[in-house]
Amino acid sequence: MTNPSATGRGVWSSKTGFILAASGSAIGLGNIWRFPYMVGEGGGAAFVVIYLGFVFLLGAAVMLAELALGRHTDRNAVGAFAATAPGTLWKLVGMLGVITGVAILSFYAVIAGWTVGYLFKTVTGSFSQTVTAQESQAIFESFASSPTANLGLLFAFLAVTSIVVWRGVSGGIERVSKILMPVLLGLLILLAIRSVTLSGAGAGLEFYLAPDFSRISVATFPAALGQAFFSLSLGMGAMITYGSYVSKKINLVTSTGIICLFDTLIALLAGLIIFPALFHAGMSPSGGGVGLVFQVLPTLFAELPAGQLFGAAFFLLLAIAALTSTIALLEVPVSYVIDEWGWSRGKAVAATAIVTFLIGVPSALASGAVPFFSDLPGAAPDFLSLMSIIFGNYALTIGSLGLAIFVGYRWGVQAAAAEIESEGVTFGLKHAWGFLLRFLAPVGITAILVYIIATGNYF
Ligand code: TRP
Numbered sequence: 001m002t003n004p005s006a007t008g009r010g011v012w013s014s015k016t017g018f019i020l021a022a023s024g025s026a027i028g029l030g031n032i033w034r035f036p037y038m039v040g041e042g043g044g045a046a047f048v049v050i051y052l053g054f055v056f057l058l059g060a061a062v063m064l065a066e067l068a069l070g071r072h073t074d075r076n077a078v079g080a081f082a083a084t085a086p087g088t089l090w091k092l093v094g095m096l097g098v099i100t101g102v103a104i105l106s107f108y109a110v111i112a113g114w115t116v117g118y119l120f121k122t123v124t125g126s127f128s129q130t131v132t133a134q135e136s137q138a139i140f141e142s143f144a145s146s147p148t149a150n151l152g153l154l155f156a157f158l159a160v161t162s163i164v165v166w167r168g169v170s171g172g173i174e175r176v177s178k179i180l181m182p183v184l185l186g187l188l189i190l191l192a193i194r195s196v197t198l199s200g201a202g203a204g205l206e207f208y209l210a211p212d213f214s215r216i217s218v219a220t221f222p223a224a225l226g227q228a229f230f231s232l233s234l235g236m237g238a239m240i241t242y243g244s245y246v247s248k249k250i251n252l253v254t255s256t257g258i259i260c261l262f263d264t265l266i267a268l269l270a271g272l273i274i275f276p277a278l279f280h281a282g283m284s285p286s287g288g289g290v291g292l293v294f295q296v297l298p299t300l301f302a303e304l305p306a307g308q309l310f311g312a313a314f315f316l317l318l319a320i321a322a323l324t325s326t327i328a329l330l331e332v333p334v335s336y337v338i339d340e341w342g343w344s345r346g347k348a349v350a351a352t353a354i355v356t357f358l359i360g361v362p363s364a365l366a367s368g369a370v371p372f373f374s375d376l377p378g379a380a381p382d383f384l385s386l387m388s389i390i391f392g393n394y395a396l397t398i399g400s401l402g403l404a405i406f407v408g409y410r411w412g413v414q415a416a417a418a419e420i421e422s423e424g425v426t427f428g429l430k431h432a433w434g435f436l437l438r439f440l441a442p443v444g445i446t447a448i449l450v451y452i453i454a455t456g457n458y459f
Pocket residue numbers: 025026027028029030031104229230231232233234236238325326328329
């Protein structure tokens with residue numbers, strides 16, 4: 001794809017190119033960092049079951065709707081609503097998406113910075129001797145509570161993201177993903193094999209794979225739903241924007257299926273790596289919070305021959321997977337500002353990145369650097385977790401609800417299906433999809449939100 005806004009809207013070079021770019025946006029820290037810690041805090045396998053149900057029932061339906069709307073209107077997250085329903089308030093759903101994109105990027109880039117920090121630590125030998133659980137936790141705590149490391153890495157990660165977005169999300173990303181995604185997949189499979197063969201792995205596998213529904217609570221449902229939307233990059237117009245670069249020849253239905261399967265596979269593999277290793281090291285699945293993966297993995301690398309090499313490769317690939325997501329996150333507000341405010345790409349990128357950095361400062365200081373942000377008053381956890389819950393769960397859930405109602409009722413299932421069926425694509429599940437968008441998604445999501453508000457069970 002060429003720079004979409006400098007040369008008119010670009011088009012992905014092929015179906016593979018599109019699927020790789022969309023998967024690159026979906027696959028990231030959400031799969032490898034966020035999914036395991038949500039499963040750990042959310043009660044294990046029972047959470048996983050509910051999560052899978054949400055991905056394939058609601059997530060896939062919403063993804064298809066976003067892609068179709070984007071391709072049909074050829075516009076950004078806000079413009080797509082404005083073009084389909086001119087002069088209405090529907091564009092507020094798109095606006096919420098733009099704000100959510102900035103908010104998610106502000107804490108996501110903090111964690112992305114950690115992957116770079118851990119890459120350096122691994123390369124410089126911090127984990128070259130056997131590390132115990134306690135040592136690994138201590139290393140994490142001293143790293144995560146350093147204000148200079150956190151702010152510096154946040155700044156650096158946003159700077160690299162900005163440069164890529166400023167130069168246009170061009171062929172580079174497609175080419176890089178083509179090589180690196182298979183490598184990441186291969187490495188994850190290898191690590192999973194090592195992890196499940198560790199002593200004590202059985203208890204981890206049981207926690208992760210044998211559902212115990214007594215472990216879950218009311219709060220599990222919004223958490224699993226939010227995680228599904230987060231992991232698939234839905235509810236904030238990212239797939240509208242990416243859909244606007246898709247040619248009419250591409251089958252959106254099979255593409256959606258492949259992206260959802262691929263994203264789920266990577267998340268499930270991440271869990272297969274983390275939980276056996278975690279139980280082997282004698283850690284608690286719910287004790288690590290946002291640091292879970294960073295505390296567990298060094299103990300696993302210590303158990304591998306050439307662990308330093310595997311560790312470095314892992315954090316490098318994770319940083320790149322995070323970068324393909326931060327690029328898409330930044331592209332949403334940037335393409336909005338360019339299209340709707342008429343700004344140049346350079347100015348749009350610079351302004352958005354600076355605002356994102358400023359909003360990201362408290363998240364960067366929320367893991368020990370500043371006590372107030374690290375332990376907020378009341379029931380709320382630290383500032384980063386709070387941003388992750390508000391924007392990563394609730395805002396995406398509300399955005400997806402708005403999108404389902406918009407496509408289901410305002411634009412209309414018939415019109416949307418006609419877009420999906422352009423150039424002879426057959427869409428056999430049209431009626432099921434219409435039912436999901438018009439009934440199951442609105443009713444299900446509203447019920448969950450109302451329940452949460454009524455019980456006050458926000459976290
Ligand atoms: N799906 C990404 C991940 O799992 C995170 C994400 C959420 C995202 N919304 C997005 C990425 C929008 C790009 C665009 O890591």
